[in-house]
Amino acid sequence: MSREGRTDGGTADEATEGAAVVAAVEAVADRIEDERDHLTELDSAIGDADHGGNMARGWAAAADAARDLDDPDPQSVCRTVGKTLMAEVGGASGPLFGGSFVFASAELDDGVTAESAVAFAETYLQKVEDRGDARVGDQTVVDALTPAVHTFKKSIETDELPPLEALAKAVDAAERGVAFTVPIRAKKGRASYLGWRSVGHQDPGATSALYILEELLATAADALDSEVPDADATSPTIPDEEPDDAAGDGEGDAPPEDGD
Amino acid sequence: MIVDSWERLRDVSRHTSTRVSGPGEFRATGPSEFRLPERGASAPFTPVSSAITLAAPGEERELPLSLTDLGVSYTLIMKKLINDPDDVVDEMLDGMTAAYPDRFRRLPDTQVVVRDDAPVEGKVALVTGGGSGHEPTHAGYVGDGMLDGAAAGDVFSSPTADEFEALIDACDAGDGVLAIIKNYEGDVMNFETAIELAEMEGVEVESVVVNDDVAVEDSLYTSGRRGVCGTILVHKAAGAKAAEGADLSEVKRVAEKVIDNVGTMGTALTSCVTPEKGEPTFDLGDDEIELGIGIHGEPGTERTELMNADEITDALTEAVLDDLDLDEGQEVLTIVNGMGGTPQMELFVVNRRLQELLGERDLETWDAWVGDYMTSLDMAGASITVCAVDEELKELLAAPADTPALTRTQ
Numbered sequence: 001m002s003r004e005g006r007t008d009g010g011t012a013d014e015a016t017e018g019a020a021v022v023a024a025v026e027a028v029a030d031r032i033e034d035e036r037d038h039l040t041e042l043d044s045a046i047g048d049a050d051h052g053g054n055m056a057r058g059w060a061a062a063a064d065a066a067r068d069l070d071d072p073d074p075q076s077v078c079r080t081v082g083k084t085l086m087a088e089v090g091g092a093s094g095p096l097f098g099g100s101f102v103f104a105s106a107e108l109d110d111g112v113t114a115e116s117a118v119a120f121a122e123t124y125l126q127k128v129e130d131r132g133d134a135r136v137g138d139q140t141v142v143d144a145l146t147p148a149v150h151t152f153k154k155s156i157e158t159d160e161l162p163p164l165e166a167l168a169k170a171v172d173a174a175e176r177g178v179a180f181t182v183p184i185r186a187k188k189g190r191a192s193y194l195g196w197r198s199v200g201h202q203d204p205g206a207t208s209a210l211y212i213l214e215e216l217l218a219t220a221a222d223a224l225d226s227e228v229p230d231a232d233a234t235s236p237t238i239p240d241e242e243p244d245d246a247a248g249d250g251e252g253d254a255p256p257e258d259g260d
Numbered sequence: 261m262i263v264d265s266w267e268r269l270r271d272v273s274r275h276t277s278t279r280v281s282g283p284g285e286f287r288a289t290g291p292s293e294f295r296l297p298e299r300g301a302s303a304p305f306t307p308v309s310s311a312i313t314l315a316a317p318g319e320e321r322e323l324p325l326s327l328t329d330l331g332v333s334y335t336l337i338m339k340k341l342i343n344d345p346d347d348v349v350d351e352m353l354d355g356m357t358a359a360y361p362d363r364f365r366r367l368p369d370t371q372v373v374v375r376d377d378a379p380v381e382g383k384v385a386l387v388t389g390g391g392s393g394h395e396p397t398h399a400g401y402v403g404d405g406m407l408d409g410a411a412a413g414d415v416f417s418s419p420t421a422d423e424f425e426a427l428i429d430a431c432d433a434g435d436g437v438l439a440i441i442k443n444y445e446g447d448v449m450n451f452e453t454a455i456e457l458a459e460m461e462g463v464e465v466e467s468v469v470v471n472d473d474v475a476v477e478d479s480l481y482t483s484g485r486r487g488v489c490g491t492i493l494v495h496k497a498a499g500a501k502a503a504e505g506a507d508l509s510e511v512k513r514v515a516e517k518v519i520d521n522v523g524t525m526g527t528a529l530t531s532c533v534t535p536e537k538g539e540p541t542f543d544l545g546d547d548e549i550e551l552g553i554g555i556h557g558e559p560g561t562e563r564t565e566l567m568n569a570d571e572i573t574d575a576l577t578e579a580v581l582d583d584l585d586l587d588e589g590q591e592v593l594t595i596v597n598g599m600g601g602t603p604q605m606e607l608f609v610v611n612r613r614l615q616e617l618l619g620e621r622d623l624e625t626w627d628a629w630v631g632d633y634m635t636s637l638d639m640a641g642a643s644i645t646v647c648a649v650d651e652e653l654k655e656l657l658a659a660p661a662d663t664p665a666l667t668r669t670q
Contacts (some may be wrong), residue, residue: 087422090414092449099453131449133483183530188483238525 017112018072024219025081031215032056032208042204046140046191051093051132051204058089058098074112078120080107092132096141099232100127114156114163121149121170132188139186139198141205147173147180148213151233167217168231174210174234179205236244282301345535348393349414356399363403371419373399376408379433384502384511385409387427388440388495390447393415393534394555398667401492404441406499407440407663413536414557415637418446419556424454428463436464436508437514440494442487443471444556466508468515470494472524472645473563474583475552486554489597489634489645490522493657496666500659514656518647523580526643527572528553528560530601532636551575555599555636561595569606576644579620586648588622593629593657595645600635602642610642618646626654633665641670 032039033056040052062084066077078101085098107119125145134140151173155166179202184196189205198253221228307529342348351373357364365376372389378387388398389411398410408431411419428437437458441451448469455465472490498515506514528550531540534557541557549572552561567575586592596611598604609661611630618625626649634643649657661668 081420086450086453087420090417090420090450091446095449095453099449099456102457131452140292213500 011020011216014073014111017074018077020223021074021077022066024216025066026063027215027219029059031211032059034210036151040206042202044195046198046201051186054089055208059087061088075105075108096128096132100124103127106126121152125149133208134188138188139184139203140171140188141209143181144174144177144206144209147177164220164226169231169233171213171217173233174213178206178210263506267613274660279511290454294636343533347449348535349412366424367430370423371412373401374430378408378431381433384385384435384508385431385437386499386502387431389419390442393637394634396665399665401495403663404660405503418450421450421453424451425457425646428458438511439467441467442491443469443484466512470519472522474523474580475525486526489595489643490524490553492633493522493647494518496654497653500656522647524643524645525576525579527554528639528641530640532639533558569609572612573610577614577617580644580646591624591626591646591649593649595629597634597643598632599639599641601638
């Protein structure tokens with residue numbers, strides 16, 4: 001497994017990594033604050049117009065709390081961010097965005113590596129799905145997170161891409177996921193009470209998740225002194241190779257033998 | 261959104277961008293449409309601050325600041341015994357602990373109230389919580405024979421997960437904790453998160469979700485039925501079981517037994533006014549009532565013309581009994597619960613008819629409770645709860661309890 005994802009090669013790493021994660025949290029807080037009105041506008045169309053304000057308040061507090069940590073390592077930063085979001089955001093977004101951070105931070109016992117980042121992402125998605133009882137297609141944050149996490153995992157584990165490139169692909173995937181929330185009907189969350197009227201609206205939670213991932217990518221690129229790579233989540237990196245567990249299903253997808 | 265009365269200005273003032281046009285009219289970007297108030301109150305909108313006085317009719321301007329920021333002053337058409345709406349829960353909890361200094365203590369820097377002697381050794385702890393505005397729910401039932409502690413959220417908002425976690429930690433004496441959750445999405449998600457965190461710390465926690473409202477399958481705040489006044493019976497029966505020294509699974513079993521046997525339906529004669537908004541949460545005409553309401557000022561399932569007490573009681577009771585589908589001769593406990601703004605006189609009038617109806621249906625009333633158990637601020641209205649009881653539940657529901665809102669002596 002690729003170890004290129006480490007933001008350093010040596011042992012002073014937890015501190016360096018911790019500082020990078022704090023920087024990411026600060027960047028997210030700034031971004032959410034910038035997008036606050038936009039998020040509120042999205043939420044006012046389908047919910048109770050509090051998403052922008054709640055998230056901005058939560059992330060600002062999370063950035064403060066992260067900055068105040070004495071010896072920040074990635075795990076402690078993530079746990080602190082999660083706890084703070086849980087306490088400050090409230091409603092359903094508190095446990096969904098914040099609680100999931102706390103639980104996923106358990107994957108960072110050994111700092112941030114390509115593997116632990118994948119595990120973190122998978123746990124985070126799992127917790128959001130379980131807590132919100134939401135699946136892809138319900139017009140929720142899950143629609144942004146699922147393609148992002150799946151793309152990230154495949155890019156790291158199958159394609160063995162450098163983590164920054166994998167993250168860039170994940171962000172592209174999340175963007176597509178956010179776009180996917182627009183033409184579908186909400187089945188979970190406040191918007192679900194609108195029934196068919198929810199069709200045509202972009203999910204605010206999915207949008208927040210995209211902003212968070214975009215800032216994570218930008219900060220990671222900074223920390224690695226790299227440019228943010230161009231990425232297209234839909235371009236197969238290894239076109240001829242199918243994931244092992246999908247091999248058996250291959251026939252189902254094959255074109256009919258006699259078309260007419 | 262069109263702002264059309266001073267009453268509504270408070271809402272507008274909370275938005276960061278306010279578009280103002282012409283003299284006498286504000287237009288603001290906001291979350292929802294505001295309807296014209298039926299009953300007058302369309303005060304003129306002459307802005308006090310020159311910053312938003314626009315001379316030319318039709319002139320429009322996007323203002324980056326809220327009206328409050330601009331120094332616009334206005335009078336709220338709302339009479340409430342509150343100071344700052346933002347402080348109302350905090351001040352209520354301080355007042356509550358001051359009223360019962362021997363019973364309660366408030367955990368520092370939280371909105372959590374626990375028994376003064378928590379954690380109580382040798383006993384499963386019972387905890388609950390939810391939005392404020394339902395008093396005496398939740399903290400009113402903290403005490404011997406019922407709850408060990410309760411978390412109070414803001415008005416009609418769930419407590420956050422960290423508050424629930426603090427509650428669980430403070431009440432657990434090592435024999436496990438039963439969390440009693442009313443079925444609202446925010447309550448369930450925050451409580452479940454807290455439970456998972458507490459379990460990571462080694463606390464044994466079980467939970468039950470109360471969903472006694474027979475009116476709706478899904479509502480503005482829930483998937484599935486809402487949890488309403490039947491929750492008090494869960495507190496009472498499970499609390500008595502815990503006081504006997506039963507283990508966590510037994511206490512949970514009793515809680516579930518109540519949940520399986522209880523149904524509730526409510527009506528609103530008026531909406532309620534939250535301190536935050538300062539206006540009714542839904543519009544109800546002078547000659548209308550709403551059936552199937554929840555406890556958060558959310559609209560009900562059916563709006564009908566005003567009926568008299570017997571007719572309303574019939575409608576509510578029939579809905580509950582149809583749902584419970586009880587056998588003839590079944591013993592029941594009933595609650596006529598006031599929603600906060602209805603005099604006891606009227607609640608007893610409702611109870612009179614309720615007991616008649618039960619007789620007609622060949623049901624045996626074992627106990628009949630009348631009072632304000634789970635309210636919705638100042639809403640006028642009532643809910644009717646029916647719970648089928650067997651020997652075990654009768655014993656537990658009659659067992660001693662000593663809390664501010666409910667007392668039973670042997």
